[in-house]
Structure formats: C-alpha cells, structure tokens
Amino acid sequence: MTALLTVAGVLTTPAGALALVGPAPVWSLLLGLLGLGSLYLGQVFLLRQRVRVEVRSSWLDPIGWTLAGAAAMIGLVGPAYQRLAGIDLAQADLSMASVALSLSSALFAASTVVRCGVREDPRVGWLSLGAVSILGSQVLLMLHAVGVGIPLLTAQLSMAVTSFAYLAVLYARPETLPPRRPMPWRQHVLSGLVTTLTALVVILGVDRSAPMVPALALAVGAIGCVGVIAYVTVRDVVALQGSHEEALTDELTGLANRRALLRALAGGPHGQYGAALLLLDLNRFKQVNDGLGHHAGDTLLRQVARRLRGEIPPEAVLARIGGDEFAVLLPGAGALDAATLADTLTQALRTDFSLSDHVVNVGASLGMAVVEPGCWNPPFEAAAAELMRQADTAMYVAKAEGRGPVLHEERHDDDARTRLTLLEELRKALRAGHIGLHYQPQVDVRDGRVRGVEALVRWQHTTRGTISPFHFLPLAEDAGLMPEITATVLEQAVRQAAEWYRTGFAVPVSVNLSADDITPDLETTITALLRKHRLPPEGLVLEITETSVMHDPTAAAMVLRGIRELGAGVSLDDYGTGHSSLTLLLRLPVTEVKIDRSFVSSLPDDARHTAVIRSTIELAHSLGMHVVAEGVETHAMLGALRELGCDISQGYLHSPPVPPAELPGILRHSGVAVLADR
CATH class of the missing domain: 3.30.70.270 (Reverse transcriptase/Diguanylate cyclase domain)
Incomplete structure (x- = not known):
C-alpha cells in the first residue's frame, strides 16, 4: 500500500508544484494537493508497519499541523504572494495550502526517522528525503514566481530529486522489522499546543474581511482537529490502562495474578x-x-x-x-x-x-x-x-x-531435590520394568476362603527396596506418568491372573483405575489384554472411585457398560466417602461395592458407622451386588461384618499385600472360592 500511494503521489504532485510558477488552472493545484495527500498516506501506512502499538494521534497530528499552517500561510503570507506573483486569490490560497501540507509531511517524515531509523528499513529514509525535497522545490518555485532571482532549473532539479527519492521506495527492501515504540505522550501534547497557538494567532491577527474567510475557517478547523486528537489520545490512554489492569488481574476471581x-x-x-x-x-x-x-x-x-x-x-x-x-x-x-x-x-x-x-x-x-x-x-x-x-x-x-x-527451612530444599531425584528414578524404573505388583487376598466372610485378590502397585527400587505407592504415586500424578503406570499395572495383573488360572487357581484380580483411565479406548485395551494372555473376562475386576466418574457420569457409564458386556467385573471403591453414591449405584453397571476403611475401622463400637455399613450392605444386596469391606484388622471387625451380612473381607487380618510368588501358598492354605458372577 505504501508503494501504491507513493506512485500515485509522484504522478500527480508535479502538476501542483509547477503551478506555483505563475497563473495556472485550479485543477492543477487540486491535483497537486491530491498527490501530496497520497504521499502523506504512504508515510502513514509505513509508520503503522514499523510501530507495533498504533497510536492514532501519531498520524492525526500532521492533519492539525496542515490546517494551522495553511491558515497561517493564507492569512499572513497569501496576500503578499498573490500581489507579487500576479495570480488570483484562489490560486494563491491553494498554493499556500499546498506548501503547508508539504511542511507537515516533512515534519511527519522527520519524526518517523527519529522513531524508526533508516538502517533496517531504507524506505523511511527515501520517503523522508522526498518530503523534504518537495518542500524545497515549492519554496524555490515560489521565490522564482515573486522575482527573487532563483533559476527555474534549480527548482526543477529539486523536483527531480523528489521523484527519484519517492521512486526509490519501490525498490527498497526492509530487513526484519523490530517493533518500535510510538511517540511519547508529551510530544503529542506539545504538538497540540503549537497547533492551537498557531490557529489562535491567525484568528486574532487577521482581519474579518471576505478574503480571510478561508484562513479563519482553517484555523477553526485546526483547533477542532486538536480537540479530536485530545479525545482520541485520552481514549487510547484509558484503553491502555484497562489492558494494563487486565494483564495484572485474574479474570475469574478479580484478584492480582x-x-x-x-x-x-x-x-x-x-x-x-x-x-x-x-x-x-x-x-x-x-x-x-x-x-x-x-x-x-x-x-x-x-x-x-x-x-x-x-x-x-x-x-x-x-x-x-x-x-x-x-x-x-x-x-x-x-x-x-x-x-x-x-x-x-x-x-x-x-x-x-x-x-x-x-x-x-x-x-x-x-x-x-x-x-x-x-x-x-x-x-x-x-x-x-x-x-x-x-x-x-x-x-x-x-x-x-x-x-x-x-x-x-533449608532442609526442605534437600527434600525437594530428593523428590526430583526420585521422580527421575521413577521414569527410569518404568522403562526398566521395576514397577511391580503385590496382591492382597479378599476372603469370604462366611467360610474364610479366598474369593479374589486386589493388585497393589509397588516400586522395587534398586537401593531403597520396596517403595509404597503412597510415596511415589503423587509424584507420578504431578508428572503425568499415571497413564504409563496404569498400562503397566493392567499388563502385569492380567498376565499374572492368567498364569494362576492355568495352574488351577481361578482367582479374579481387581485393578484400580483413575479418572484419566476411563476413556472410550478402555474397552479396546481390556479386550486386547484378555485375548493376549487368554484370561477369561470374569478373571478381571476394574475398581473405580466415585470422584473418578463424577465429571461425566454418562460417558463413564457407557464405557463401564462395555466392560461389563465383555464379562469383567466393575467395583465401586471407597464407597461412602463421596457425595453421590446412591446415584452412582443406580447409573453405573456396578457388580461390587467396597466399603471404605474409615467406616470399617470403628467396628464394632461405633453405632453410627455400623448403621451406615448395614444400610449399604442391604442396598447393595437388593441391587444384586456383592460387598467388600476394606481395612479389616481384628477378629472383632470380622465378626461384626459377618453379623451385618457382608460378603468379602480384605485387610491385614487375613494377609498383607504379598508378591505374586507367595500367593499360591496362601491360596492352598485357605482354599479358593470363585464368584462366577463377580
């Protein structure tokens, strides 16, 4: 756009400039003004490219300068120029306006050079040279017209320099354009004051005769332009302040960010x-x-x-x-x-x-x-x-x-470094296969036979021994490693269960899932694992928590329904600790409910917890579900659960989580009772 406007200005400006020599038709001066306006717009577009933050008063200021300058030229210089050059009033006024516009363009070009420089973008320099040259040409032509003795060839040479400078813009290629700061606000204030004072001098200093009407009108227009610039500047400042506040404010809470x-x-x-x-x-x-x-x-x-x-x-x-x-x-x-x-x-x-x-x-x-x-x-x-x-x-x-x-405290920094070290070691352990499983038996409350096991992840550290999941799972969750750990756990659990099935121990294995695991791909993953290791679907139970499905219960229900159609079981873990348990029991295809250890630990002394467990067992049985009680550690707890009608007991009373190699001995000692519909 800058090049197009420059070409238009170069083609039309000489008509107006040469008309300054003597009498000429009005259309030639109007054409010259149009050309100067095109050149000025070319400068505006170039400035907008070079300054990242566009300040509209940057290109509105020269309009005020032009109006005030034209008013001063017409009111103070115009009558003398008309008389000496022997031209009519209209041509004199248009000539003065043309010179004022050239002066404003030259000043605008100078400010652009100061702000943007010419090293990275030579177009700035060529446009500035053209603006100054055309102003010099006009001054030389006016001096020639009034008989000062300036050779016409001198003015023509200046016009040639002008054309060359503007045409050079077409061939100049800028380098990478770094952002430039807009003109400081104080310069806009100074510009407005100079424009206003110039206009006031014209209004107060010229007579009110008819020939001075154009000068007075331009002076009033200049003051009006300053008002517009002030309004735009204030609005830009307010908007900038608003953006500044937004950049420092949290949108959700209104606090600082x-x-x-x-x-x-x-x-x-x-x-x-x-x-x-x-x-x-x-x-x-x-x-x-x-x-x-x-x-x-x-x-x-x-x-x-x-x-x-x-x-x-x-x-x-x-x-x-x-x-x-x-x-x-x-x-x-x-x-x-x-x-x-x-x-x-x-x-x-x-x-x-x-x-x-x-x-x-x-x-x-x-x-x-x-x-x-x-x-x-x-x-x-x-x-x-x-x-x-x-x-x-x-x-x-x-x-x-x-x-x-x-x-x-300083020791906390050591702990933080230890956590970082532990996290890096966990990544390596996953790749090296050092994340394994222990299994805790789930025992029939009535006859003491093992009816299933829960897979619990363990980290076999090369120097620290077995690391509990309470120490490394929070790290894994923060680091986004849970999907990888879940995939490892599922692979090992299904493979181990299949081995037990083939050796005569048909023990269903329960595996815990997180919220991120319940995706539409889960059914495909489970199907592939069951086929790969040739494990019957009833040999796998997937444990979910209430919070893991509450974000989108409908989608979770569809995923889990597909799991149930495969034949695998679905267990609702930590029952009673959430806020929508009854709703979930009705919406999800659950085959088993696990009562959280926080309720079981108070048995048989806490009457309130006993009532909650009794109602849970009765509700689950009425819906065709089995009930598992976690955290059973004493015979008194087991006896209370038996009286309440609980189906399965899990806890250290029966066995701690053990490595897979130790489980067959427990199974031989206790016997195995498989729930086919689990």
Missing part, C-alpha cells in the same frame, strides 16, 4: 523492611472439579477468593497464581506475622462451602517463606523468584505431610 505478584515482589522495598510470602493450595479441589464440573470449581474459587480477601490486612497483596493456588504477600512481616495469618487463613477455609445443591469442604495446604530486612539483594527479580520457590517448597511439604502451615 502471578505477573502482578512478581511485580509487587520485585518492586517493593523488601530489602529495607523484609517481607513474608504465603502460598496456599486447596486440598480437595480436583475432586470438586471432577465430581461436580468446572462450573462448580470456578464458583468454589470465587468463594475462596472472597473468604481470603476478608482475612488479610489492607497492605497485603492477595493473588491467584494459577489453578487452585493463591498467594499472599505481607510487606514488612516476619515469621511470627506470617504464621499468625497462615493459621487464620487455613482456619477460614476449613468451613464448608455451599455450591448449589452441594456442600463441600476442601481445606488447604500452606507454605511460608520470609525474607529478613537487609537480606533482599539485587537483582530483585531473581530474589522474588527465589522467595516464590521457597514458599512453594514449603507448601509441598505441608501437602505431602498433611499438616498445618509450614515455614520454609
């Missing part, structure tokens, strides 16, 4: 007064988000934000830094102040939250880091990042240990 928090950390006088940073992570947010949907999760986050805002002091900065993590910056606070506020915040979040038809309790894990006065050293951005890291490390310790707020 991570960028704003880091800016507050790096920009505050923490080196002189010290500061404390608290990082807070909701404990059971994922269950709410998966179980009740993202809308409920968003509602919960907004409620948490309001509750936290009501507890922090006015000088503190509260931010949501991502997901379900919040941060509080306490300027000038020490460890005691941080601990006091941390206790207040964690206590505030222990109260239930109301989400439509549901009441949830999430709680939070909170980590703290403190910088003492005089210990905040530049570069402050790096110091802010280090404080964030320390608080995050302390928060992870609080979450992993399940205790109250934790203040960062």
Whole structure:
C-alpha cells in the first residue's frame, strides 16, 4: 500500500508544484494537493508497519499541523504572494495550502526517522528525503514566481530529486522489522499546543474581511482537529490502562495474578523492611472439579477468593497464581506475622462451602517463606523468584505431610531435590520394568476362603527396596506418568491372573483405575489384554472411585457398560466417602461395592458407622451386588461384618499385600472360592 500511494503521489504532485510558477488552472493545484495527500498516506501506512502499538494521534497530528499552517500561510503570507506573483486569490490560497501540507509531511517524515531509523528499513529514509525535497522545490518555485532571482532549473532539479527519492521506495527492501515504540505522550501534547497557538494567532491577527474567510475557517478547523486528537489520545490512554489492569488481574476471581505478584515482589522495598510470602493450595479441589464440573470449581474459587480477601490486612497483596493456588504477600512481616495469618487463613477455609445443591469442604495446604530486612539483594527479580520457590517448597511439604502451615527451612530444599531425584528414578524404573505388583487376598466372610485378590502397585527400587505407592504415586500424578503406570499395572495383573488360572487357581484380580483411565479406548485395551494372555473376562475386576466418574457420569457409564458386556467385573471403591453414591449405584453397571476403611475401622463400637455399613450392605444386596469391606484388622471387625451380612473381607487380618510368588501358598492354605458372577 505504501508503494501504491507513493506512485500515485509522484504522478500527480508535479502538476501542483509547477503551478506555483505563475497563473495556472485550479485543477492543477487540486491535483497537486491530491498527490501530496497520497504521499502523506504512504508515510502513514509505513509508520503503522514499523510501530507495533498504533497510536492514532501519531498520524492525526500532521492533519492539525496542515490546517494551522495553511491558515497561517493564507492569512499572513497569501496576500503578499498573490500581489507579487500576479495570480488570483484562489490560486494563491491553494498554493499556500499546498506548501503547508508539504511542511507537515516533512515534519511527519522527520519524526518517523527519529522513531524508526533508516538502517533496517531504507524506505523511511527515501520517503523522508522526498518530503523534504518537495518542500524545497515549492519554496524555490515560489521565490522564482515573486522575482527573487532563483533559476527555474534549480527548482526543477529539486523536483527531480523528489521523484527519484519517492521512486526509490519501490525498490527498497526492509530487513526484519523490530517493533518500535510510538511517540511519547508529551510530544503529542506539545504538538497540540503549537497547533492551537498557531490557529489562535491567525484568528486574532487577521482581519474579518471576505478574503480571510478561508484562513479563519482553517484555523477553526485546526483547533477542532486538536480537540479530536485530545479525545482520541485520552481514549487510547484509558484503553491502555484497562489492558494494563487486565494483564495484572485474574479474570475469574478479580484478584492480582502471578505477573502482578512478581511485580509487587520485585518492586517493593523488601530489602529495607523484609517481607513474608504465603502460598496456599486447596486440598480437595480436583475432586470438586471432577465430581461436580468446572462450573462448580470456578464458583468454589470465587468463594475462596472472597473468604481470603476478608482475612488479610489492607497492605497485603492477595493473588491467584494459577489453578487452585493463591498467594499472599505481607510487606514488612516476619515469621511470627506470617504464621499468625497462615493459621487464620487455613482456619477460614476449613468451613464448608455451599455450591448449589452441594456442600463441600476442601481445606488447604500452606507454605511460608520470609525474607529478613537487609537480606533482599539485587537483582530483585531473581530474589522474588527465589522467595516464590521457597514458599512453594514449603507448601509441598505441608501437602505431602498433611499438616498445618509450614515455614520454609533449608532442609526442605534437600527434600525437594530428593523428590526430583526420585521422580527421575521413577521414569527410569518404568522403562526398566521395576514397577511391580503385590496382591492382597479378599476372603469370604462366611467360610474364610479366598474369593479374589486386589493388585497393589509397588516400586522395587534398586537401593531403597520396596517403595509404597503412597510415596511415589503423587509424584507420578504431578508428572503425568499415571497413564504409563496404569498400562503397566493392567499388563502385569492380567498376565499374572492368567498364569494362576492355568495352574488351577481361578482367582479374579481387581485393578484400580483413575479418572484419566476411563476413556472410550478402555474397552479396546481390556479386550486386547484378555485375548493376549487368554484370561477369561470374569478373571478381571476394574475398581473405580466415585470422584473418578463424577465429571461425566454418562460417558463413564457407557464405557463401564462395555466392560461389563465383555464379562469383567466393575467395583465401586471407597464407597461412602463421596457425595453421590446412591446415584452412582443406580447409573453405573456396578457388580461390587467396597466399603471404605474409615467406616470399617470403628467396628464394632461405633453405632453410627455400623448403621451406615448395614444400610449399604442391604442396598447393595437388593441391587444384586456383592460387598467388600476394606481395612479389616481384628477378629472383632470380622465378626461384626459377618453379623451385618457382608460378603468379602480384605485387610491385614487375613494377609498383607504379598508378591505374586507367595500367593499360591496362601491360596492352598485357605482354599479358593470363585464368584462366577463377580
């Protein structure tokens, strides 16, 4: 577009410039003005390419300059030029307007050179040279017209330079165009003041006769243009301020975001007064988000934000830094102040939250880091990042240990490095086949015979021995390794069950699934594994939890229905700990219900838990399901379950989880009773 407008200007501008020599038709001057306007628009398009942030007042300013300059030229210079050049009033006015437009274009070109430079984009230099040359040509032609003695050839040579400069734009090729900053606001203010003062001089300094009407009209127009520029500039500033606020604000909660928090950390006088940073992570947010949907999760986050805002002091900065993590910056606070506020915040979040038809309790894990006065050293951005890291490390310790707020200590950094090392070793262990299974028997409550086993994952570490899943599964989940671990567990469990079946021990194996495992591909995966290892479908039971299917129960029901059609069993694990158990029992193709150990552990003394277990067993039996009780550790628990009519008992009373090689001995000792419809 710049090249096209430049060509149009080069073809039409000479008609107006040569008309300055003496009497000429009005159309030639109008054509010259049109050409100058085309050249000016070419400069505008070039500027928009070179400046990333478009400020409209950058190209509106020259319009005001042109109007004010034309008014001054017509009102103050025009009468003398008309008399000396021997031309009529219209030609004199148009000539003055043409010179004013050229002057504005030259000034605009000069400002473009200052802002953009000419090294990466030679077009800027050629356009600027053309604008200055055409202004010089016009001045020379006017001086020749009034008899100053300037040779016409000099002006013509200047016009030739003009044409050459503008045509060079067509061949100039810019390099990679780095973004340039727009003109500073103070320059726009100065430009507006100069334009306004020039227009006022014309209005106050010329007479009110008819010949001066064009000059007065242009002066008024210049002032009006300044008003438009002021309005546009103010609107741009307001919009820019709004964008700035949006960039520093969390859209969901209205709190500060991570960028704003880091800016507050790096920009505050923490080196002189010290500061404390608290990082807070909701404990059971994922269950709410998966179980009740993202809308409920968003509602919960907004409620948490309001509750936290009501507890922090006015000088503190509260931010949501991502997901379900919040941060509080306490300027000038020490460890005691941080601990006091941390206790207040964690206590505030222990109260239930109301989400439509549901009441949830999430709680939070909170980590703290403190910088003492005089210990905040530049570069402050790096110091802010280090404080964030320390608080995050302390928060992870609080979450992993399940205790109250934790203040960062140096030993926590060692623990963090250990976790990173453990995670890397886990990746290698998966590739090396060091992730294996132990199996815990599930015993018939009535006759003590084994009716199934549950596969429990173990990590056989080369130097640390057997590592419990409680230590490495959270790491795997954070690192996105759960799909790989589930695939490994399913492969080993189906292969092992098939071996037992072939040796005469028809023992169904239960495998736990996560929410990410319940996908439309699950049926295909299970079918392939059963065929590969030639295991009858009734030899596999898939255990799911309530929270793993609550995000989309309809889709989960379709997937699990396909599993049931294969002949495999479906067990609802941790029954009673969620919020929609009855609904799930009706919607999902469940063959078995597992009562959570938190209810079983209080048997037979807790009457309330006993009533819950009794009602669960009766409900499950009425729906044609079997009931498994987890965490059975005493004969008193087993006796109570037998009286309540429970079907299967699982726990350390019968056997801890054992390696696959030890299970046949347990099966021979106890006998095997297979549930064909399980």
